[in-house]
Amino acid sequence: MKEDGVDNPAFEPSSPEGSEHKRAALSPGRLGHPALGASCSLDPEEHLCGIGRFAPAALQVCNNPKGYLLFYSLLSIFQGIVVNGLVNVSISTIEKRYDLNSSLTGIISSGYDISFCLLCLFISFYGERGHKPRWLAFASFLIALGALVFCLPHFTAGPYIYGDKVEDTCPVNLAAIKNATCKPGLKKTELSNYFYVFLLGQLIMGAGGTPLYTLGTAFIDDSVPKHKSSVYIGIGYGMSLMGPAIGYVLGGQLLNIYVDFHRHPRHDITPEDPRWVGAWWVAFVACSFSTCLLVAPFSYFPKQLPGTHKIRAEKISEAHHGGADVQSEYGGRSLRDFLLTLWLLLRNPVLMCLVFAASMEACVATGFATFLPKFIENQFGYTSSYSATLGGLVLVPGAAIGQIISGILVSKLKLNCKSILKFIVLTCSVALGFNMVFLIAICGNTPFAGVSEDYNGTGTLSNLTAPCNSHCRCLRSNYLPVCGTNGVQYFSACYAGCTSAVTIQDGSKVFTNCDCVVNPKSSTENIIYGATPGKCASNCSSLPLFLGFFFFTIVFTFMAVTPTTVAILRCVPERHRSFAMGVHMLFLRILGSIPGPILFGVSIDSTCTLWDIDKCGRKGSCWTYNNHRMAYMLVGISVIAKVISIIFTVTAVFIYNPPPEQLESSEKKEEAVTSVQL
Template sequence: ELEGGRFGYGRFTPDWLQCCNNAKGFLVGYSFFVIVQGMLVNGFVNVSITTLEKRFGLQSSETGIISVGYDIAFCILTMFVTYFGNRSHRPRIIAIGAFILGLGALMFFLPHFTTGLYSYEDGFETLCTGKEGSDGCTSSSSYLSNYVYVFIFAQIIHGIGCTPLYTLGLAVIEDSVPKESASLYLGIGNAASIFGPVLGYGVGGIVLGIWVDFDKVASDEITLTPVDPRWVGAWWLGIMISMACAFLLVIPFAGFPRQFKGTAKYRRMKTAEVDKDTGGEVAKNENFGNSYKDFPKALLMLAKNKTYVLVTLADCSEAILLSGFTTFLPKIIENEFQQTAGLAAIMAGVISIPGGIIGHVVAGLIIKCFKLRTASILKFNIVCCLCVCALSPSLLLYCRNRDVAGITKPYGNDTTMEGLVATCNEDCVCQEEFYIPVCGLNNVNYFSACAAGCKEVVPNGTLTYYNNCSCINVEPVDGWQAYPGNCKTNDCNSLGPFLAVFCFCVMFTFMSSTPALVVTFRILPEKIRTFGLGVQWLFIRALGTIPGPIMFGNVIDLTCILWQKRLCDDSKGSCWIYNAKDLAINALIISIAVKITSSVLFGLACFFYKPTSETEPGDDVTKEEEMVDNITATVNEAFESDLSDTELEKCKTFSENGELYTVL
């Protein structure tokens, strides 16, 4: 096997670059790549879900499909990339993937430059005048919902670019370090993947506070503020930043060698915990995997490995929950705790930082320090899943919905709610397409000043107030009865406890991710290890991360109590108000159901697991096997190096653990 190539580009391989030519250097590059990938796909895209719904008139079920476009491409390519890519120059394939990821980001933010300015009122009459204003079809005659296909295609390009990263990249790391250190390296790599979404949420929250068309419209022409439900932030700005970072990542990965020094030795040392049936079948054929004809045989071997199949199904179950909350957690916080989209995104990032990083790193350290074998790791995952079940009731910490006349609270003294039209405003002819809330002095929100029956505007400097409102039975203060925006509520203090407890849910969820990956690498023989990881990712995407956001999106849509009513085609647009209680209960049911399913699958995997070597570390047989592997690798390295005949002669006899060995 080709060992220890130099880091560089063609003939440019200076010594000062060789500090990167090892597993640690590759781990740094891998970490930066997963940060950029997470920042783009799991950060900026997800944090912009609510904004994209408003800007392009989409529903949650449609934005859920945008999220899974990435996974669709991953499913299509992963088996072929891992089977054939494992024998190719893996770092260079990853470099090509980084370039493709940049192209996908370019396509994703292009709709901002191919559409007109964002219009949020369309000439509607805001007061109760009894006259019908514009129907909104003149200035926005064609809705932008068809751009959903552009976003889906861009996400597919993202998936193509990242397929080598989470398959070949992880395999390079696992191949390049000793078995006892692999869990820590993989844990650090997975922990780095948390920074990406966190950066996406944090920076995304900042850019969403900037007007979407700031590059086309002067700031003094913008009359809305970020707290206004019609506000749309600069969702495209973060995507543009990710594009630049992805193109820069091509440089380091193009310089890594095919494999690092010591890779062959480490591969030989990782055979004791391979599943007995699969390992024996591969061992019978030394050339297995060198031909495309072995492709179906490899699939059949994986299907026969019960532990592998059950761990894969458990990962699929976990992926449903992770992808769903990753996509919609900012939206859940926004609607359950009445926060702006930008602030909700930042809060989602805040609880993901400590929970995700601590979960990955601590799990890797536990496996390394306690030298957990495969069966013990599977039991550890069961405990983590049960801990999440115990903490899941924190999802019931929510704030009740604001009082919105006709939606969550009847108009006046009426005992029934029949929509936005009531006796007090039936002659107003109000638009029902754009949510332009006002707060009355009775501390009740109204869909618009028109819905509140207001017939008079009261100017007050830069602010605008409303008076003579037939639906507000309160004496005016300083000549006004209502002001723009939602009423400020201070009767809910659930956000702090929710964030604190949910952070631990995140931690225990991620504590089972790295161990599950370690199990997959340990139970498969080296020749099909990367391929097995690719097939596993295929099922995780197909059965987990693809249906997860779609399922969450549909469940969230079921809790909507006020839909946008498009006037041009009389169809539903995005949702303005969700029922916070129903949203919390649905999220709780999904969480507990998924975690119980994962626990059962990890338990069955542990039951069916049978290692190649039945002896535990410390038994003489296992010690001797590991010792022989070390001796073989040491001698091979000596003979492959440029040693003199005298030095080679010295390598033929040496001692190991007090015993003298002779190399024949």
């Protein structure tokens, strides 16, 4: 109706043309904000990328699974850099700088897992119904805060003070003996109180890491079609392994810079000096700032990505059908609902079999990650830093490749839950065969005076003192190995009976006049010397073969990780996926990553042939090991864990019972294929 005024559509008769005109006016192309127009057709729980009305078009580029995966991977990388890289690299430096013993630093290292175990069930349960991306924003903040707290002692403890350097030659000077005298009544310095600050930092980072691998992984599975889920999860997990590699390299390089370079630069001490403390704190500050930048992107993501509602509607449940279990979905948030849901998941036999199998795999993986450098160092005679580098070059790429490849295979083959379980059995079986690589890498020990052989027919085994060095008053607490020109290794230049040291033209140091080294014939610049600093080189040449086989061991070991995660997400009701990931991560740490290094460490220590004895006679770390026994111990542990893992996975294959609707869908697909063939 129009009468010298404006149109009033309320009085216009309805017509098809009018309806079409109205629909066209509301189409996305007619709105000023194209993304806003698209959102009109979205599910009510799906929103634009932004906060409130702040949703610029530029942010909508990331409002999809690929955009989320990008920031998820970045957070995984930074978390890995700090927790699994920098902390491990810096722990020995922190011991020296803040007068902490190995027991305390062990507690610090476990702080992350302790916090994770205490919180993962609650966060995964209550976060399932919440805004998962904003949980990850909070996780980013906590990881950044934890890293900042962890490096706080550097800024409050004052400058590092180191003592005088002592040359360990024969005879040891009286000042060194006086300094090495045990004083039982000596109290710890106030620096050791920083233990609580380091532990607090680890606990905070553990709280931040909990949502990442529970809610974050479940959000990926919710947002992509079923056949693509494994690819996204595999890429996310694979990228997370870059963190430890970057952390080790970055942290190792920074340890070559003096700790107080910004306050009191020093030129009279070098990284080779036992008193050296590197700038361990720099990377923590950088990572804290970088991780904090991820808070905003995660805060902008909507509760559900566009298309999630449609993807969920198209998915067919593959949850293990155990009678009424699948239907018993408790939807409340009370403590009673928490306990009932937990009981429901614990009664899911397929889930628990996968959890126990994954825990055994984690036990082996974390054990190898911790002690592979030690194995290479002792078997092949390389330095600790070089052994760690070789171990990282094998572990990190192998683990990443294994997880990504398995994710792609599961996606391309469109495997259902039962087929995924069979795939896990296959990869674990192949990895079990490759575990025998440790047997082909066995190398004999380098001759060690006083440990594996006597001093030229004098002295006894398991006794470093012999007639040739008894007058030297050598200190057992200073392990500075030297290699004699006779090919025998000695605990120190003092125990080799060397009375002097000279620096030759190339800057290296050699020890001369060594009474325990028989007939020294090596000479440089007319200087006849008897020993050189460092361990004797190993004659073992099987390192390339060992690294090659071990690389494939790691690849097939980690090829089970992504399929296991996908199978866990599929064998439980959709509403309980995040909580199932929480249960999975809890057992993974309690039965896997926490006891794994302890089990490997105890087993390796049982092969020790020379212990560190401090000035008070207390036993410390081990200096040398029996290489044959070490190799057999590692093979035994890994084989037992792998066999247990395979048994649990095979059990899951046989007891898994897909829901009726999934069986009907499979039958329809088979009928369709048959009709096409006919």
